[in-house]
Amino acid sequence: MAGAAEHPNPGTRTLEGVTLVNRRSFLKVAGTATTQALLASGLHAGIDPAAPGTLLAPQQSEPASSVAANDHIQIALIGAGGQGQYDTHVASTVPGVKVVAAADCYDNRLAHCRELWGQDILTTRDYREILDRKDIDAVIIGTPDHWHKQASIDAMNAGKDVYCEKPMIHLYSDGPAMIETSRTAKRILQIGSQRVSNIVYAKAKELLASGAIGQLNMISAFWDRNSSIGAWNYTVPPDASPETCDWPRFLGTAPKIPFNAEHFFQWRKWKAYGSGVAGDLFVHLFSGVHYITGAHGPTRAMATGGLRFWKDGRDVPDVLLGLFDYPQGFNLALRVNFVDGGSEGEGFLFTGSEGTLEIAGNSLIVNRVPRETEPGLMIGSFTDAMQKQITETYRQKYPIVEATAPTRVGFDKYVVPRDYSDSYDHLKNFFASVRSRQPVVEDAVFGYRAAGAALLSNLSYERDAIVHWDPEAMKLG
Numbered sequence: 001m002a003g004a005a006e007h008p009n010p011g012t013r014t015l016e017g018v019t020l021v022n023r024r025s026f027l028k029v030a031g032t033a034t035t036q037a038l039l040a041s042g043l044h045a046g047i048d049p050a051a052p053g054t055l056l057a058p059q060q061s062e063p064a065s066s067v068a069a070n071d072h073i074q075i076a077l078i079g080a081g082g083q084g085q086y087d088t089h090v091a092s093t094v095p096g097v098k099v100v101a102a103a104d105c106y107d108n109r110l111a112h113c114r115e116l117w118g119q120d121i122l123t124t125r126d127y128r129e130i131l132d133r134k135d136i137d138a139v140i141i142g143t144p145d146h147w148h149k150q151a152s153i154d155a156m157n158a159g160k161d162v163y164c165e166k167p168m169i170h171l172y173s174d175g176p177a178m179i180e181t182s183r184t185a186k187r188i189l190q191i192g193s194q195r196v197s198n199i200v201y202a203k204a205k206e207l208l209a210s211g212a213i214g215q216l217n218m219i220s221a222f223w224d225r226n227s228s229i230g231a232w233n234y235t236v237p238p239d240a241s242p243e244t245c246d247w248p249r250f251l252g253t254a255p256k257i258p259f260n261a262e263h264f265f266q267w268r269k270w271k272a273y274g275s276g277v278a279g280d281l282f283v284h285l286f287s288g289v290h291y292i293t294g295a296h297g298p299t300r301a302m303a304t305g306g307l308r309f310w311k312d313g314r315d316v317p318d319v320l321l322g323l324f325d326y327p328q329g330f331n332l333a334l335r336v337n338f339v340d341g342g343s344e345g346e347g348f349l350f351t352g353s354e355g356t357l358e359i360a361g362n363s364l365i366v367n368r369v370p371r372e373t374e375p376g377l378m379i380g381s382f383t384d385a386m387q388k389q390i391t392e393t394y395r396q397k398y399p400i401v402e403a404t405a406p407t408r409v410g411f412d413k414y415v416v417p418r419d420y421s422d423s424y425d426h427l428k429n430f431f432a433s434v435r436s437r438q439p440v441v442e443d444a445v446f447g448y449r450a451a452g453a454a455l456l457s458n459l460s461y462e463r464d465a466i467v468h469w470d471p472e473a474m475k476l477g
């Protein structure tokens, strides 16, 4: 793992826990690898990605106003691994936020938290010690998926607002329980698919609603990788043991097995703790689709795939393809391939009746092709007399109109400012709600609808069947 991952700093961002790269190299990735992946995937709309674009206004990422010293939000981290430390670092850069405690099951990560946020912060293996502290207002939960529900519910019942990493759920039963607790305990619960706060996604939402690409009929999205770290083979430290790792606490509700360092540090590879590529990556794509379209979820899903390359004892596929029907009248096709034979990347292509809208990394490209104004004729195989007759009738209905202006075939590109961070915006939005008590966009209902839709892929794959979901009632069919 890149060194930056262990030392998050303001210029870094996470590509789903794979590595942290600085802004400059990320832009390079976005401009080359992502585009290559789009081209390879057949998604790219034929636009030159190097063309200059309109700079999107960083409204949401303007610095928050300064906060009086006695008005700080005190936060704690539960699950201090790669993403938890990154989120907490970003949170600490939002004015008025102070890190005061961290809980984790591996001693060395607690030691690193003290290096990052001060030797005087509370560090513990047992997050209940954190929840007992009355001076802690909010927690960030960066545990593996199988702890999201319990840690969130315990924190909300202890009066804390919660920023819980995606996917919100590990099991379908987690969703209603988390929604209910957020309501009864009157706590803010925001889920951590940071792209929901991204200005590129906000622009895509605005353009789609304004009819920029006509009537939406299909969305394709993918997330491809081609590396060992990308396939979740995270580093196991040399001191990993039952002494340094709180194995029973890590296991929680998972099946009881003897200490296994790979399960502890590479938990995504096993269903007992993670949710496969669907929970890890499809969920981000669903969050994006639901935010941009305003849809609540698919009604029908089917998935296929397999364990094609990383046959290292994991019990989840490394290639997964999912197809989803939305009641709004569009289809969604998703793909994750951990052995894509080339560059790594992610992207979306929204296809409408009058154009396409493409999100590639942190840029947005709109390609407008207005529909034809007349249907045309297909008459070459008929007799000359018949062709003449049809043409005369056709021209009465569709007279030749001299174009007064060129057809408006449009191409627009939007890019974000150099140091833009959607993680910062997402956390800033969370803390704004913690102060105002106003709802967050990615609340428990949004989070359940995104994760519930994503996990349909696992169900379909495991059952070898089409599965049904009611996105309004949030229930399996």
Ligand SMILES: NC(=O)c1ccc[n+]([C@@H]2O[C@H](COP(=O)([O-])OP(=O)(O)OC[C@H]3O[C@@H](n4cnc5c(N)ncnc54)[C@H](O)[C@@H]3O)[C@@H](O)[C@H]2O)c1
Pocket (backbone or CB within 6 Å): 014, 015, 016, 017, 018, 078, 079, 080, 081, 082, 083, 084, 103, 104, 105, 106, 109, 125, 127, 141, 142, 143, 144, 145, 147, 165, 166, 167, 192, 193, 194, 249, 250, 252, 264, 265, 267, 280
């Ligand atoms: N939003 C994003 O872009 C993004 C990126 C990466 C990861 N994530 C999500 O963040 C979460 C963590 O992923 P990661 O890569 O940081 O994993 P990680 O393995 O690096 O960290 C998880 C940590 O949780 C700790 N833990 C486990 N059980 C615990 C418990 N009961 N109490 C306290 N700590 C406990 C482990 O000891 C470990 O240090 C996952 O849900 C993942 O899906 C989100």
